[in-house]
Amino acid sequence: MRIVILGAGFGGLAAASMLRGQLPPDHGIVVIDRKKEFMMGLVNLWILHGDRKLEDAQTPLAGLNAKGIEYLNDEVTAIDTGGKSVACKSHGKISYDYLIVALGSELAPERVAGFVGRGYNLYDAPQVPPLREKLLSMKKGKVAVCIMGMPYKCPPAPYEASLLIHDMLERNGTRKEIEIDVYAPAPVALPVAGPEVSREVVSILERNGINFHASHKLKTVSSALEFENGATQDCDVLVGIPQHRVPDVIKSSGLAAGDWMAVDRKTLRTNFESVFAIGDVTEIKVGQLAIPKAGIFAEAQAKVVAQQIADEINNRSPSAAFDGKGFCFMETGNGQAGYVDADFFAEPAPAVRLEPASRQNYEKKHDFERTRVRQWLL
Ligand SMILES: Cc1cc2nc3c(=O)[nH]c(=O)nc-3n(C[C@H](O)[C@H](O)[C@H](O)COP(=O)(O)OP(=O)(O)OC[C@H]3O[C@@H](n4cnc5c(N)ncnc54)[C@H](O)[C@@H]3O)c2cc1C
Structure with missing residues (x-):
């Protein structure tokens, strides 16, 4: 075969x-x-x-x-x-x-007019080192993290990115002069995780001085960001999570x-x-x-x-079925990560839980990557 x-x-x-x-x-x-x-x-x-x-x-x-x-x-x-x-x-x-x-x-950043050339695509690895350089060279201004469409890979990643940007700017001594805003198209931060976990995520952002704007879908990028709800916002660095197809x-x-x-x-x-x-x-x-x-x-x-x-x-009767369960480690900066546990086939509704951030979860995340790469390729 x-x-x-x-x-x-x-x-x-x-x-x-x-x-x-x-x-x-x-x-x-x-x-x-x-x-x-x-x-x-x-x-x-x-x-x-x-x-x-x-x-x-x-x-x-x-x-x-x-x-x-x-x-x-x-x-x-x-x-x-x-x-x-x-x-x-x-x-x-x-x-x-x-x-x-x-x-x-596949990623479709071109679907938002004006994004390509102006914004950094967080999900395209070669664009991340120049984004880092740009953030570290900023002395003051505004950073906008925009989720440009749904669905997108790893729903917590844009929030992790904003917390990590906060952490790097703190270490760089420039955080007080730089505003960080996250814009999401949905009415809550993590629709897949439900309103309670979404509220917890927003409160983590707020504790770190990051502004969260729900129901803001990016429409076009010109001298300012223009959203479908009519709002406009200027920004110095645009970090985008493009639409997927x-x-x-x-x-x-x-x-x-x-x-x-x-x-x-x-x-x-x-x-x-x-x-x-x-x-x-x-x-x-x-x-x-x-x-x-x-x-x-x-x-x-x-x-x-x-x-x-x-x-x-091997002529055996089928012995496996997908159970809708999964987990992930949500980084919150400062060498810490929360733990998200999900059971999407739970009845009567999917069950998602967020455990508080710890150093141990952060280390488990690194281990998660290392062990898989070793097993699959090394
Ligand atoms: C910033 C970020 C953080 C993330 N964090 C997590 C996390 O903490 N936990 C988690 O579980 N997931 C996370 N994810 C999501 C995870 O990476 C994806 O969900 C996962 O890679 C999907 O696996 P896949 O096998 O479906 O597709 P992929 O891993 O995307 O693999 C698809 C492959 O197909 C190849 N391909 C496509 N079209 C063709 C073609 N026509 N011919 C030849 N090859 C082709 C591509 O080159 C690619 O290698 C994260 C993603 C990002 C971007």
Whole structure:
């Protein structure tokens, strides 16, 4: 059997690692990604804060080969579910017995006129070191952190970024002269976490002198920021979290249902034979909400899919189902992080809890990244 995994991000790497552990070497596992290196999204925040350098943060995907997983550095240009194959720019047609789509989401900063060239895209790693330099060179003024659309990856990340900016400016001795404002399109800070956790997040921001503006969706950037509610605001440094969209190849291959890929919420199977989809490329609705776009869910789904494929190949009855549970560490600056614990399939409603910040959680976050990169690639 040949299992082809599209995307060597959080979900794709977790799936490849688990499958290799479960299947004998005569079953091929192929991972295709246009990138040559992997870096966890959360590392953007460490680069911003000065805890890590971009050039030290990337791990070559070629490390997959030494683990018995074939890595192809290529662009996936089409997916043919009827013919059970994918087309790649350089390697041509690649057939599969099972396909795992883990292509994540793409960023669309151009959707807000005037943003590109004026704002820093927090989610685009190469833009983070110049953003850090700019912030450290400021003597006074206004920093605006704008969430430009929903859904976006890692809902707490913009709040973590604003707290880390606060922390760096404090250390730099310039914080008193610099205002920090966070603008969000939704009426609460974290719609996925509910009103109570949202209030806790806003109170953490306020304790650190950061202003939070709900229901402010950025419309255009000119000499000032213009919001859809009619408000305008000037700022000196604009930090944006751009709108996200499904990768083009998913749309052009007819795999998108609405804005994202549709899957069974427990098995991650799609409507296409032997095709699974995991992580940010999917949308799993839970009432009015959807499972957040986060690595922890991509990984949990990867494990479920890998287990199902291994069970099927080994003629065992299916033994895994996605349970909607996940967690994350929310950095609050000063070497501290809170802990967010979520159960999205809880009845009668999703249950999300935020534990207070501690040094221990901060260390666990670093361990979270280190252990996964080691297991997947080193
Ligand atoms: C600042 C920040 C902080 C974050 N913090 C956390 C956190 O604390 N905890 C957490 O769980 N998550 C966090 N996340 C979110 C997390 O990084 C994503 O949710 C996760 O990476 C999604 O995994 P994925 O496998 O679905 O997609 P990705 O990891 O995005 O991987 C998709 C891969 O597909 C490849 N690809 C796409 N299209 C093509 C194509 N046509 N051909 C070839 N290759 C292609 C891409 O190059 C990419 O490598 C954070 C993200 C950011 C930006």
